[in-house]
Amino acid sequence: DAGVIQSPRHEVTEMGQEVTLRCKPISGHNSLFWYRQTMMRGLELLIYFNNNVPIDDSGMPEDRFSAKMPNASFSTLKIQPSEPRDSAVYFCASSLNPGGGQDTQYFGPGTRLTVL
Amino acid sequence: AQSVTQLGSHVSVSEGALVLLRCNYSSSVPPYLFWYVQYPNQGLQLLLKYTTGATLVKGINGFEAEFKKSETSFHLTKPSAHMSDAAEYFCAVSEGGGGNKLTFGTGTQLKVEL
Numbered sequence: 001d002a003g004v005i006q007s008p009r010h011e012v013t014e015m016g017q018e019v020t021l022r023c024k025p026i027s028g029h030n031s032l033f034w035y036r037q038t039m040m041r042g043l044e045l046l047i048y049f050n051n052n053v054p055i056d057d058s059g060m061p062e063d064r065f066s067a068k069m070p071n072a073s074f075s076t077l078k079i080q081p082s083e084p085r086d087s088a089v090y091f092c093a094s095s096l097n098p099g100g101g102q103d104t105q106y107f108g109p110g111t112r113l114t115v116l
Numbered sequence: 117a118q119s120v121t122q123l124g125s126h127v128s129v130s131e132g133a134l135v136l137l138r139c140n141y142s143s144s145v146p147p148y149l150f151w152y153v154q155y156p157n158q159g160l161q162l163l164l165k166y167t168t169g170a171t172l173v174k175g176i177n178g179f180e181a182e183f184k185k186s187e188t189s190f191h192l193t194k195p196s197a198h199m200s201d202a203a204e205y206f207c208a209v210s211e212g213g214g215g216n217k218l219t220f221g222t223g224t225q226l227k228v229e230l
Contacts (some may be wrong), residue, residue, distance in 0.1 A: 048216075
């Protein structure tokens with residue numbers, strides 16, 4: 001299995017620009033999670049989907065952030081407009097059989113975002 | 117609401133020495149508990165998890181953890197540290213109640229010295 005695939009691996013952009021991060025979950029998994037990791041705040045859950053439906057987006061910082069999952073094999077996290085404080089590593093994770101809370105989450109390699 | 121506390125943001129051990137990384141949790145429902153490891157410039161990967169049954173859980177790379185309900189703890193141990201164990205370790209608790217949202221601790225950076 002190829003694992004969770006994220007692109008790009010690195011992104012450098014200027015303040016005000018739109019940024020789109022992409023994620024392909026493991027085939028057959030039906031839960032998808034977006035996390036943000038920074039030195040100051042650690043690992044934060046931004047949003048998660050079950051069966052392509054957003055379940056909890058309480059971690060999304062503000063309206064500048066949006067996430068979509070148009071089908072079971074693809075999700076995007078968009079930041080528009082980007083700000084320097086959005087600089088972080090963004091992880092996507094997927095799991096099989098949501099519900100019960102026992103499921104292992106499989107993480108992608110992350111996208112390192114730098115906003116100048 | 118669930119929460120996780122990891123005591124010690126940095127732990128240093130000698131190669132061959134015991135590794136002990138501490139995790140205490142707070143949960144209003146029977147918890148599911150996880151330890152994940154993150155190597156430099158990589159995503160997190162599961163070391164082990166406790167769901168039900170035996171309270172001593174064995175994971176990959178010789179790690180194990182014991183769920184102690186009375187102490188609300190889930191400490192991670194390894195009898196003999198290896199240089200390759202140097203990484204950041206995260207304890208996490210599931211929200212339970214049918215949901216699969218994880219709450220992570222702040223992480224412990226493990227350094228292994230010769």
